Amino acid sequence: MSTKFLITMVILANIFAMEQVLGMTSVTLHGVTDTLPSEKEKYKVALETAAAAFQDAEKLFADPTFESRDGWKVDQSNDDDDVVYAKHTKEGTKMVTVRTVLAGKVDDVMQETWTGASGLPEWNPNIDFASTIANLTDHVDILTYGNNDILVVSGREFVSARLYRKVGDYYIMASRSVNLTDVPEKRGKVRAWLYLAAARFRADPTDPENKTLTDVVMHVDLKGFLPKLLVNQVVGKIMLMDAEQNKKHFGEIKQKKDEAKKAANDAA
Ligand SMILES: *[C@@H]1O[C@H](CO)[C@@H](O)[C@H](O)[C@H]1NC(C)=O
Numbered sequence: 001m002s003t004k005f006l007i008t009m010v011i012l013a014n015i016f017a018m019e020q021v022l023g024m025t026s027v028t029l030h031g032v033t034d035t036l037p038s039e040k041e042k043y044k045v046a047l048e049t050a051a052a053a054f055q056d057a058e059k060l061f062a063d064p065t066f067e068s069r070d071g072w073k074v075d076q077s078n079d080d081d082d083v084v085y086a087k088h089t090k091e092g093t094k095m096v097t098v099r100t101v102l103a104g105k106v107d108d109v110m111q112e113t114w115t116g117a118s119g120l121p122e123w124n125p126n127i128d129f130a131s132t133i134a135n136l137t138d139h140v141d142i143l144t145y146g147n148n149d150i151l152v153v154s155g156r157e158f159v160s161a162r163l164y165r166k167v168g169d170y171y172i173m174a175s176r177s178v179n180l181t182d183v184p185e186k187r188g189k190v191r192a193w194l195y196l197a198a199a200r201f202r203a204d205p206t207d208p209e210n211k212t213l214t215d216v217v218m219h220v221d222l223k224g225f226l227p228k229l230l231v232n233q234v235v236g237k238i239m240l241m242d243a244e245q246n247k248k249h250f251g252e253i254k255q256k257k258d259e260a261k262k263a264a265n266d267a268a
């Protein structure tokens with residue numbers, strides 16, 4: 001064995017050992033690597049959970065039966081042509097999905113969804129509180145948020161890890177519950193379990209500058225003591241209400257932007 005080879009091996013072994021010592025955890029998806037800073041190593045499972053959720057979401061969105069709604073059934077709808085579809089899962093809880101067109105360019109809609117999470121209670125009356133527990137990397141964080149009482153279901157709260165990626169010319173964001181021992185359950189709320197919440201944001205081909213085609217998927221166990229049948233009926237309603245609030249919110253943001261642009265033009 002040459003000396004040079006041996007030295008190379010020793011260097012490589014040291015780098016590997018250093019990563020072990022520093023406990024650097026990373027995930028690479030679509031050519032982008034998220035590496036946990038060493039002081040956040042306690043969130044290793046959260047990072048891996050978010051990455052797994054992303055991969056599940058990506059697979060789901062790419063499945064031809066998702067596009068054709070094969071195996072999905074209409075669950076809820078409104079006068080505004082929003083339709084929530086549902087399908088049963090092996091966990092015994094329903095998975096629901098809805099497609100809406102949101103006002104705004106796809107990059108702006110993604111950006112607002114990512115950075116605006118803690119502002120949710122300001123415009124979504126279904127949300128009681130929301131905040132970031134930790135920012136793990138530029139594309140991964142951990143959120144906690146709670147619903148108000150909805151229909152027969154009393155307030156639920158969630159602690160979940162989120163991750164997003166640009167995939168070609170669109171985005172996927174995915175989220176899944178994590179067990180964090182240092183985040184106690186909020187008083188008066190039931191901690192629910194999010195198997196998967198995900199969104200895909202694509203430029204609407206009819207108006208890519210102004211509209212974003214958005215698919216949202218949610219698979220949740222609301223927990224608590226209500227009969228499964230009853231709870232299952234509520235999940236689709238919650239999704240429909242959220243879709244309506246989201247459309248309204250992005251409509252308002254777009255309107256404000258357009259007005260500001262017009263005012264600037266008029267002033268010029
Ligand atoms: C996470 O980052 C956002 C900015 O993107 C910041 O507003 C927020 O305070 C940060 N939260 C924590 C817990 O560090």
Ligand SMILES: *[C@@H]1O[C@H](CO)[C@@H](O)[C@H](O)[C@H]1NC(C)=O
Pocket residue numbers: 179
């Ligand atoms: C989370 O914690 C609960 C309660 O300790 C446990 O039953 C469950 O299996 C855990 N789930 C995961 C994915 O770690």
Ligand SMILES: *[C@@H]1O[C@H](CO)[C@@H](O)[C@H](O)[C@H]1NC(C)=O
Pocket residue numbers: 206207208209210258
């Ligand atoms: C997009 O919106 C702008 C105003 O913000 C408008 O000038 C433009 O015509 C719109 N594009 C299409 C394709 O409607």
